[in-house]
Amino acid sequence: MAADDRPVNETAAPREPGIMIDATRRPTAEKHGPEPLNPAAEQDPNAPRRSMIWDFKARGEPFLWGFGGALAVGILMIAAFLALVLYNGILTFYPQPIEVITLRDGTMVAGELFRSEVYKPGPELVAQLAEPVRKEIESKEGLVERFLYRTGNFDLYNQDFRWVSDYEIAKVAKPPGMVFFERIEWGPFVGTIKQLDLNGTILDGKSLSWAKLRKEQESAAHRRDRIHNIERNEIATVNYYLEQGRLKLRKVELTYGLNSLEYQAAQSKFKQASEKLDADYRDLSAEAAAIKERDAKYTITLADVSEKEKTLKLSDIVRFYQANTLTFNGKLGVYLSRWWEFLSQEPREANTEGGVMPAIFGTLCMTVLMALAVSPFGVMAALYLREYAKQGRLVSIVRICVNNLAGVPSIVYGVFGLGFFAYVLGAGIDRMFFPERLPTPTFGTGGLLWASLTLALLTVPVVIVATEEALASVPQSMREGSLACGASKWQTIKYIVLPRAMPGIMTGLILAMARGAGEVAPLMLVGVVKMAPELPFDHIFPYIHLERSFMHLGFQIYDVGFQSRNSEAARPMVYTTTLLLISLVFAMNAASIVIRNRLKRKFSMGQF
Amino acid sequence: MPIREEGFLETVYHLKEGPHGRVLSIEQFCLWYGEKQALFDVNMTVEKGLVTALIGPSGCGKSTLLRAINRMNDLIEGLRTDGRILLDGADIYSPAVDVIGLRKAMGMVFQKPNPFPMSIADNVIYPLKVDGVRDKRVLQETVVNALESAALWDEVKDRLHENALGLSGGQQQRLCIARAIAGEPDVLLMDEPCSALDPVATAKIEDLMDELRGRYTIVIVTHNMQQAARVSDNTAFMYLGKLIEYGETSRIFTNPKVEKTMEYVTGRFG
Numbered sequence: 001m002a003a004d005d006r007p008v009n010e011t012a013a014p015r016e017p018g019i020m021i022d023a024t025r026r027p028t029a030e031k032h033g034p035e036p037l038n039p040a041a042e043q044d045p046n047a048p049r050r051s052m053i054w055d056f057k058a059r060g061e062p063f064l065w066g067f068g069g070a071l072a073v074g075i076l077m078i079a080a081f082l083a084l085v086l087y088n089g090i091l092t093f094y095p096q097p098i099e100v101i102t103l104r105d106g107t108m109v110a111g112e113l114f115r116s117e118v119y120k121p122g123p124e125l126v127a128q129l130a131e132p133v134r135k136e137i138e139s140k141e142g143l144v145e146r147f148l149y150r151t152g153n154f155d156l157y158n159q160d161f162r163w164v165s166d167y168e169i170a171k172v173a174k175p176p177g178m179v180f181f182e183r184i185e186w187g188p189f190v191g192t193i194k195q196l197d198l199n200g201t202i203l204d205g206k207s208l209s210w211a212k213l214r215k216e217q218e219s220a221a222h223r224r225d226r227i228h229n230i231e232r233n234e235i236a237t238v239n240y241y242l243e244q245g246r247l248k249l250r251k252v253e254l255t256y257g258l259n260s261l262e263y264q265a266a267q268s269k270f271k272q273a274s275e276k277l278d279a280d281y282r283d284l285s286a287e288a289a290a291i292k293e294r295d296a297k298y299t300i301t302l303a304d305v306s307e308k309e310k311t312l313k314l315s316d317i318v319r320f321y322q323a324n325t326l327t328f329n330g331k332l333g334v335y336l337s338r339w340w341e342f343l344s345q346e347p348r349e350a351n352t353e354g355g356v357m358p359a360i361f362g363t364l365c366m367t368v369l370m371a372l373a374v375s376p377f378g379v380m381a382a383l384y385l386r387e388y389a390k391q392g393r394l395v396s397i398v399r400i401c402v403n404n405l406a407g408v409p410s411i412v413y414g415v416f417g418l419g420f421f422a423y424v425l426g427a428g429i430d431r432m433f434f435p436e437r438l439p440t441p442t443f444g445t446g447g448l449l450w451a452s453l454t455l456a457l458l459t460v461p462v463v464i465v466a467t468e469e470a471l472a473s474v475p476q477s478m479r480e481g482s483l484a485c486g487a488s489k490w491q492t493i494k495y496i497v498l499p500r501a502m503p504g505i506m507t508g509l510i511l512a513m514a515r516g517a518g519e520v521a522p523l524m525l526v527g528v529v530k531m532a533p534e535l536p537f538d539h540i541f542p543y544i545h546l547e548r549s550f551m552h553l554g555f556q557i558y559d560v561g562f563q564s565r566n567s568e569a570a571r572p573m574v575y576t577t578t579l580l581l582i583s584l585v586f587a588m589n590a591a592s593i594v595i596r597n598r599l600k601r602k603f604s605m606g607q608f
Numbered sequence: 609m610p611i612r613e614e615g616f617l618e619t620v621y622h623l624k625e626g627p628h629g630r631v632l633s634i635e636q637f638c639l640w641y642g643e644k645q646a647l648f649d650v651n652m653t654v655e656k657g658l659v660t661a662l663i664g665p666s667g668c669g670k671s672t673l674l675r676a677i678n679r680m681n682d683l684i685e686g687l688r689t690d691g692r693i694l695l696d697g698a699d700i701y702s703p704a705v706d707v708i709g710l711r712k713a714m715g716m717v718f719q720k721p722n723p724f725p726m727s728i729a730d731n732v733i734y735p736l737k738v739d740g741v742r743d744k745r746v747l748q749e750t751v752v753n754a755l756e757s758a759a760l761w762d763e764v765k766d767r768l769h770e771n772a773l774g775l776s777g778g779q780q781q782r783l784c785i786a787r788a789i790a791g792e793p794d795v796l797l798m799d800e801p802c803s804a805l806d807p808v809a810t811a812k813i814e815d816l817m818d819e820l821r822g823r824y825t826i827v828i829v830t831h832n833m834q835q836a837a838r839v840s841d842n843t844a845f846m847y848l849g850k851l852i853e854y855g856e857t858s859r860i861f862t863n864p865k866v867e868k869t870m871e872y873v874t875g876r877f878g
Contacts, residue, residue: 391685477722480680481784486712486791487738495738496724 089579092572093338095331098178098190098323100305101164102171109162110178110190110305111149118145133167152188153304160187161568174324182319184348191304199297220315223295230288238281240540245270250436351560352570356577358532362550365536367517369452375509378463386471387493406461414522417454422446442547446527448536449546454526455519459512466508470501506596510589517585520554528552530559553581619651620865622855623842626655631795631825636691639676646672648850659826661840663833669849670829674797678714679707715788717798721780723772728764731772731783735791750790758786759816778809798828814839833873837861845869
């Protein structure tokens with residue numbers, strides 16, 4: 001109350017209109033000098049109105065253009081980036097026609113056109129060329145267009161891409177007989193079928209029916225899967241149990257000593273078990289060997305465009321199609337089957353071919369585990385900070401520290417995760433629970449658990465800040481209403497504050513998950529590998545193996561793009577993997593946003 | 609009547625006594641927000657079963673006094689009090705008092721309707737829920753009784769399980785009243801319950817207060833002097849943190865004993 005020292009009659013009531021008059025007059029009075037109150041000043045209709053000039057500046061139009069421009073540049077960059085990834089990612093798997101090029105020196109080249117560019121050949125190169133060709137190049141101001149063909153056949157020529165300059169080309173054709181083979185090893189093969197050897201029955205390539213070939217290839221693929229299954233799953237399981245038995249024995253040895261009765265009993269038990277497992281192993285490997293032997297009798301002989309021949313097992317072929325006679329539906333079929341392989345299969349050829357299923361799985365597992373770890377931790381910390389802690393200097397310092405944590409470079413978290421989680425915590429767990437496995441570390445090295453916890457640590461500031469804001473945005477009137485009903489502070493938080501703040505908390509979690517799923521640098525230190533032998537989930541007890549290293553889409557992009565032997569061949573894979581990672585993050589975000597909006601609708605209907 | 613102009617050292621009393629005696633007595637009550645004193649030596653009683661209105665210009669401390677009665681002011685940091693408030697003879701500011709229990713004995717209705725973001729029925733039974741009542745039959749009875757008492761039953765009986773935020777402003781405020789009386793409080797505190805409502809909704813709330821008169825002791829803070837005149841039995845006029853005059857409503861509005869009160873109720877300031 002400001003009325004203390006005034007006579008009663010002069011308080012608030014008469015003051016109100018006075019303020020209003022001030023508010024309307026003040027700008028004119030200040031900006032126009034003394035005259036505007038005098039109507040004579042506005043008599044000349046042609047004189048510029050000074051108020052308009054003043055308005056223009058006051059509205060801040062130049063700033064507005066700046067703001068709009070900044071936003072436009074930002075949107076443009078994002079749109080261009082998304083368009084690039086989408087275009088390349090979506091088109092990668094679409095089958096291209098095979099062009100057969102006859103060069104002027106008589107060499108034949110066959111392959112998919114990959115890309116083209118214009119360049120200027122050096123003068124010494126031009127000098128070597130024949131006269132008419134030189135003239136032609138000069139007429140184009142010394143510029144030459146060259147084409148990059150994906151020729152495949154790496155095993156025959158030690159390269160699977162080849163540049164062809166336009167002046168070298170004599171003839172380009174798209175013969176219908178050319179077939180594109182995708183193989184387990186050595187990348188694609190471009191050429192024709194010479195003959196098929198089905199366990200001694202020889203079929204000539206020319207008279208071979210396409211349906212017959214497809215049927216044989218499918219049964220060969222079936223054999224290949226069976227061998228793979230025996231070797232990778234069944235024998236691996238036997239080996240796992242054998243190893244478990246050995247570890248159990250070692251544990252008895254460590255507990256009771258080598259000469260104890262317990263050790264002898266355990267040893268004889270282990271012998272029995274391992275004999276049985278050895279027998280299983282022999283059976284399985286014999287079965288696998290038998291299938292392999294049979295499989296080796298089904299071969300196909302291919303010939304490339306220069307009639308160089310190559311014989312390989314039928315089961316080595318993943319997919320084949322006649323690129324130049326494919327109908328639209330056929331192309332679509334190849335396209336979809338490639339996507340399916342990409343999403344559901346394991347990688348081949350140092351990750352540059354095949355699928356990325358383990359990486360998708362690893363990314364999802366890690367993100368979900370991270371969210372599970374970070375949400376209770378972050379929400380509880382924020383609840384204490386906002387609702388219980390006495391708001392003072394200490395809390396302000398803690399808050400500043402939390403905000404600063406969000407700015408620490410992620411690789412630092414990686415180093416911390418490796419140093420603390422793996423080498424201190426993990427090593428301690430190993431010494432306590434897995435002494436029999438030492439010196440091989442179990443938890444004492446990078447793994448799914450440590451990677452998730454490291455990322456949880458990395459994202460916890462995001463969750464804390466978002467949760468605090470969400471809690472602060474719950475109206476005080478709600479809390480008062482609840483307290484006035486006789487609810488305790490905890491009941492108020494549980495029944496009123498937390499449900500109301502849930503949408504905001506979810507937003508924080510979404511941000512954290514998006515950041516975590518896209519993070520690569522710290523993961524390289526705490527558990528992500530180029531090629532993980534096993535998934536972190538399988539059929540062997542305890543089903544979840546948190547200590548295992550795993551694959552990750554972000555790391556896959558880095559690895560395929562920059563660490564593979566042939567960056568040209570890997571590039572499409574980089575785009576598709578990027579597209580996949582973006583879609584994955586987008587899908588996780590979209591799911592959380594849907595949940596958040598559902599909550600929001602429930603809690604924030606109009607007040608009136 | 610001689611009237612003191614300066615200081616307002618003493619409060620003038622001429623209140624109407626209720627048939628059941630007093631439920632609250634406020635004795636020498638002072639309150640500070642940090643360094644700033646907001647209430648000065650307030651002495652007053654609240655008569656059981658009657659409606660007591662607190663009026664006065666903005667910032668005079670009437671809401672502060674109301675919120676001191678159920679200790680809602682405890683949420684404010686740096687708050688200090690002196691003096692006593694006795695509820696049925698026991699000091700509510702003594703350290704032995706359970707604040708949660710105290711608030712259960714008081715229902716409170718706020719300036720802006722603040723229904724919780726849950727169903728209408730859940731809103732009404734919230735005081736019982738936090739009390740740990742799980743008996744379905746008791747809860748159901750409470751919903752019906754409280755909503756009927758708050759004159760809301762007929763309007764919402766078909767949508768008890770819909771979100772309370774879908775109600776109109778006036779309905780929301782009556783729902784808050786239903787929630788406040790669901791816990792069977794001794795005293796119902798209302799902090800400008802109609803200031804955010806239109807005249808029709810205000811009239812309904814006033815009718816409701818009239819019906820609740822006698823069953824509940826009501827303390828209402830209001831800016832609307834006609835409202836105070838219409839609904840209350842006793843009226844307390846406060847000014848600058850001091851209780852100036854406390855007495856029978858009809859007297860306060862027609863023939864107050866202090867000139868300051870006269871100036872306020874006739875609209876010469878405030």
